[in-house]
Amino acid sequence: NAGVTQTPKFQVLKTGQSMTLQCAQDMNHEYMSWYRQDPGMGLRLIHYSVGAGITDQGEVPNGYNVSRSTTEDFPLRLLSAAPSQTSVYFCASSYRDRGSSYGYTFGSGTRLTVV
Amino acid sequence: KQEVTQIPAALSVPEGENLVLNCSFTDSAIYNLQWFRQDPGKGLTSLLLIQSSQREQTSGRLNASLDKSSGRSTLYIAASQPGDSATYLCALNTGFQKLVFGTGTRLLVSP
Numbered sequence: 534n535a536g537v538t539q540t541p542k543f544q545v546l547k548t549g550q551s552m553t554l555q556c557a558q559d560m561n562h563e564y565m566s567w568y569r570q571d572p573g574m575g576l577r578l579i580h581y582s583v584g585a586g587i588t589d590q591g592e593v594p595n596g597y598n599v600s601r602s603t604t605e606d607f608p609l610r611l612l613s614a615a616p617s618q619t620s621v622y623f624c625a626s627s628y629r630d631r632g633s634s635y636g637y638t639f640g641s642g643t644r645l646t647v648v
Numbered sequence: 649k650q651e652v653t654q655i656p657a658a659l660s661v662p663e664g665e666n667l668v669l670n671c672s673f674t675d676s677a678i679y680n681l682q683w684f685r686q687d688p689g690k691g692l693t694s695l696l697l698i699q700s701s702q703r704e705q706t707s708g709r710l711n712a713s714l715d716k717s718s719g720r721s722t723l724y725i726a727a728s729q730p731g732d733s734a735t736y737l738c739a740l741n742t743g744f745q746k747l748v749f750g751t752g753t754r755l756l757v758s759p
Contacts, residue, residue: 564745575749
């Protein structure tokens with residue numbers, strides 16, 4: 534059982550380039566989300582999805598795009614990379630069952646540097 | 649806007665000490681509060697989750713409490729070990745599984 538898989542683990546981009554960070558989960562979790570982690574600021578929510586075909590913005594969505602065509606995959610696209618997007622990106626999946634029990638699983642992260 | 653503060657930012661203790669990590673938040677309208685552990689260069693591992701209707705949760709040497717009325721949660725670690733060294737994050741579920749995180753407490757337990 535792989536859990537949440539993020540690729541790549543490391544990436545260097547030039548300003549203005551675009552790229553897609555991949556996230557896949559094999560737990561059939563309904564919810565998926567992307568966070569970025571910056572020094573001194575904690576993790577902040579970029580975009581989230583409550584199911585296939587449904588996405589919404591989080592706290593810091595500008596410069597990022599997402600889609601959720603399947604339950605398993607939730608890619609994050611950087612449209613035109615900027616140095617301010619240098620960060621560590623985490624994908625998470627979660628569930629909530631009828632008994633109000635929750636479970637969260639995080640990927641190991643993608644460290645992105647924009648030069 | 650929900651704001652989450654964790655104190656202290658860093659903590660260094662000798663092995664065997666009992667310790668308390670603090671988390672405070674400004675909006676009590678939460679679904680649950682969760683404590684995570686993050687090791688350097690790694691992802692987050694969930695330690696304890698407290699539902700908004702609960703007061704505390706325990707797992708092994710860890711005990712987390714929640715007081716919504718005062719906007720506070722504490723994580724108690726008993727008999728600390730060097731393997732407990734990590735950054736500890738608290739996070740609030742504000743709906744639709746969206747988490748608002750604190751900035752973390754970096755813990756170092758020395759042998």
